[in-house]
Structure formats: structure tokens, C-alpha cells
Amino acid sequence: MSTHPNDVPSIHTPSSLEPTRPETGHSIARMRETDGTLAPFQLEQRRMIHREESVRMQSDAFRGIRTRLLGLAGKQNFVTLVVSVSPRSGGSFVTRNLAAAFAFDEAKTSLLIDCNLRYPNQHKAMGVEPDTGGLIDFLEHPSIGVEPILYRTGIPRLRLIPAGKSRENSGEYFSSFRMRTVIDSLRSRYADRYIFLDGPAVKGSPDARILSDLADFVIVVAGYGRDTPGAINQAVANFEPDKLAGVVFNQTP
Secondary structure, three states: OOOOOOOOOOOOOOOOOOOOOOOOOOOOOOOOOOOOOOOHHHHHHOOOOOOOHHHHHHHHHHHHHHHHHHHHHOOOOOEEEEEEOOOOOOHHHHHHHHHHHHHHOOOOEEEEEEOOOOOOOHHHHOOOOOOOOOHHHHHHOHHHOOHHHOEEOOOOOEEEEOOOOOOOOOHHHHOOHHHHHHHHHHHHHOOOEEEEEEOOOOOOOOHHHHHHOOOOEEEEEEEOOOOOHHHHHHHHOOOOOOOEEEEEEEOOO
16 A cells, blocks of 8 residues: 655645534544454555554555645535546545544544445445445435445444445436535534545546535545646646645555
């Protein structure tokens, strides 16, 4: 597991990110989790960062990105969309490890939502069996409720909502009122919850642009030695400048 040493993004401060602060009385960061917590070697098998020395450089890189995002947002929690320039550039890898970095902070929780409906892989990468469905199942049948699709990951304070059933026309789900309502509800319910959307690659799909409407920040992941400067600039141009948090150069496919 490795990231390029220059993978801490250069961040341009948004000029108008001042959403209403959720009630601070609602908190889930103090929840106790002892059952099913993964050991460091198990996390490394899943290509996940942890607190031990063996992945210190990678962990510090993701903590650096966390610090930058928190500096941009101020005191409110937020929603971050992570997308890669092209397939296999490592966007999903960056998303789950950034979510883990936020969960390292015992005063915060993170929620990872797999929004790559054509090629969902977060549940496989994290060893989660989505027995009770995922995001699309809930959007199609909201009566099932959100709780059944919130899965433990083996990392304290980090939950996963898998993509659910594979769909081709994913844009219609992401642009729906129901999707926006779900994101707003998940964010506002707890003041210490930070949400990360794992989106598809910008190249070849409009979904990344559609998903950016639901996010406060967008991080673009470029494959180091894979994506050209022209391709990176073209990908970045898809997003509003005040939402673009930066570009991460990643060596892990």
C-alpha cells in the first residue's frame, strides 16, 4: 500500500461554504466498539491505513488531507466527493482511507457511501457482506429504512453504505430529490459525522459531475504516471472552483 509522497492536495479555499451547524447535542463519536475490530495486519490486507508504524507515511498523508479539509470547513461537518480522473487511478482506495483517517479522531465518525454503481467495490475491499442491501435498494424502497444498510467495517466509528444493486442509469438516482434528502438527513442527524462519497471516474461518466451537487468538497484523484496533465485539467474543469479541494496523486491502483 503506497501513495505518492506529494499526495497531500493543494487546496483552494471555498468562498461560500457556510451550511447551518447541526445540533451539537447529537453525537455518535463516543460509541463503544469492541467486537469485530480489525487488527493492523488485517487492515493492511485490505489496503487500509492504521495507527502502527508500518504504514506511518501513508497514514500521515491522509491525516494531512483531513487537516486541510477541516481547515476549509471550519466548525461544521461536511460531505466530500472523491473521484478519479480515469478508471484504475485509485479513487476508491483514497476514499476509504480518507474516511478511515477521520474515524481515527475519537471525536468524529465517518460514513463512506459507495456511489460507483457501475463498478461497486468498497464492500469487497473492506470485507463487508451487504446482506441487507445498499444505497440503491434504499432509494428504490425507502420503507426499509437506513439502519439496515449501515454496515460496520471493523474500524471504530467508520460505517459503510454499499452501492447495492448494480445499475446502468445511475444518474437518475443521484439527481433525485430522494438522494439529496438522504444525504442531508445523514449529515444533519449527527454533528460529528463526516460523509465521503466514492464516485466513479470522471472520464466516461457524467455521474461524478451530478454527485458534486450533493457535496461540499470535491477531491480529484490522479494516477501517478497514468493520468496526463491535460487529462487532469480536463477532469478538474468539471467541478465548481469553490468546491474543488485539490488533487491527490496516487500510486496505488
